[in-house]
Amino acid sequence: MIWNKYLVEERKVLGINGAAILLIFVSLYMHSKLVLYLAVFFLAVSITNQLYLKRIGEGVSIDNITQKKRLFVNGKSEWTITIQNGGFPILKGELKVFFDHFVAPESSQIESNLFMYEISVPFSIYTQKTKQIRIPYTAKMRGIAKIRKLEIHIPSLFGFGETVLESKHFLKQLAIVYPEPLPVKGLTEQISIFQGTNAVPHSLYEDRLGPVGTRDYVQADSFNKVHWKASAKSQTLQTKIYETISEIGWNIALNVSNGHSITGSLEKLISGLTEFAYYAYKRNIPYSLCVNVRTAGNTPFLYLAKGAGKEHLQMVLETLSSINLQNTSMPYDQMLSFFKNHLPEQPFFIHAGIRKDTTNKLLFDMGKRGIRLFELFIEDEQGVVLRGLENRNERRLSI
Template sequence: MSWNTYSIDDRKLTVITGLAIVLIIVSLYIQSKLVLFLSIFILTVLSCNQFYLKRVGKQLFFENIAEKHRYFVNDKGQWTITIRNEGYPILNAKLKIYFDQCVIPEGKTLEPNLSLNEISLRFSIFARQTKQIIVPFSANRRGIAQIHKLEFRIPSLLGFGETVLESKWYLNQLAVVYPEPIPVKGLKEQLSVHQGIYSAPSSYYEDRLGPTGTRNYISSDSFNRIHWKASARKQELQTMIYEKISEKGWMIALNISDGHSITGNLEKLLSSITEMAYFAYKNQIPFSLCINVRTAGSTPFLYLPKGEGKEHLQTVLETIASISSQNISLPYEQMLSFYSKHLEYQPIFIHAGIRRDDTNRLLLNLSNKGGKLFNLKIEEDHGLLSELDIHHERRALLC
């Protein structure tokens, strides 16, 4: 592990060094061997002190192992940091650990810090020794916690000055704290019955890519459903039978913006989407997720393709956990435009967050393609999912 290293000198050291040099001059003038010996001894000790400060920590290492652990709120966990010293011994140093505030250390006193949790430990390690530092914590709130920095403050042998070591990079141990769901009213009533690829015992829609069989023609059958080859074989008209199918696909689109800032309902919106993700998992409903957080790549925002099952749910929860007020947002209308042109279309589109007139126009275009629109909004301590009728909203505003 590489460190940023710098030394902090004590002003007393400069004064003592200057005094020792003056004593050497005085000892030569008065021809005193005792004073000369004492002054040289002081300079030697001070030189050893400075040599120690420059060399200590040069061979201090720890294993930056990549680990990811997942927690629910109030779960217990810990970070394990293994330190190995191949250089000079370190005595009575102060170790500071900085990490995200979605976890809280247990049994440690927190230092005041606006953006990160900070704890201090006393640390000593001898040459060619390995030590483990255990940092127990409790999951506090949704988010991804990581140790941002280790800082060693190593005092000199005489107590004059110190050497400071700061880790150059974040530690690779991650603690993912899943979001907590909140109730969403209206969710159970919004199952889709639109056309799609999933088999259904009864549906208005059929898979026209290939018939599953034939039956005798009846007068109410459409003429274009006649299977001419089968009819020729059996010498009577045969009607093609297609598999009944339905679609359960959802697209959940979250707008985290409110003008030029992040919406104040971010946490409740994310908790509502968490509840919807659990509901979709239990009812085997495939869904995709779009969030207008700017990312690099061919898709310029957070996008999870349609999926279902436990792995998809875990990916969704981790994605939601990663959202923070520090994220840079993409204009929501730009995300909707990209979705309509490039991404897989879903028959049910669920909007969450702030809507403007430009947003409504784009949502109306999605509705005109045959999709069904729903709106997720926050009411006190729960979410409310309702069908979105933009035409009705406009008429109400005009009245």
């Protein structure tokens, strides 16, 4: 751990130095050794105090371990901070930890300030010793909490000032608080017919790995489909019947913006998408996720490729947890255009959030290509609803 080091000396030290110098002149004038010894004592205290403040903290380090803890709301865990001291002993020191307000310390008397908690822990540690400090906390709301700053305050030997060690880097400990699911009206009704197996009643594609039956041959059938063994048994040409299949997959697009700000319905929309994520996980429905939050890389927004299963669910929940009011959003229409031109489309598409006239045009262009469109929206500022996307002329939906 690399530190910024600050020395804080009280004004009393200047008074002590001034008094010592004055006593030296008085001792010379009075020819008094006692006054001179007293002056030397004051100077020794002042110099020792200053040297201690300069040297203390050297050899102090923190084990910056990588640790990621995943929690649900009201889940409990703890920050673990291990201090190693290779320098002078630290007596009556104080460790100050600053972390995001998504998790709260167990003490009910501590309040968050500017979206952050500050907690102080007294400690002492001798030379060549290691001390582990645990700070328990409870998950309070969706988000990713980090230890933003760490300070060690070391008082001087005589109480005149202190040395402050301030960490230059964040600690690599994370607390990821997953969003809570919110029941979505219409989810089962809209999606149940597409869940499970990829077999569908009507499709241009067939599963050629094995026929499921035969029927009488007609002139339009290809000879490649003739089932010769069945034809020999029945003495008439028989055509193989294959199971019709279709790729089952969903694209989910979340619009977090409302003009130049983040939508006020962000939490409910994220909770609705969380419900869909659990639903898709239980029924093995593959889906991708894109959110118009700017990121660095080839894809300029938050994007998770199509996937299914437990690992994909975990990545989706972590992505949804990472969205916050401090994110920089990109125009939703720009994200949809990039998605259309560069990313794979799925047979079904769910839009969530504000949509404008220009957004409607992009979405219904997808519909013309055979993609089924759905919308996740807030109904009466209460429940979350999934329904087929309606083509409505609107500047902006207030949700």
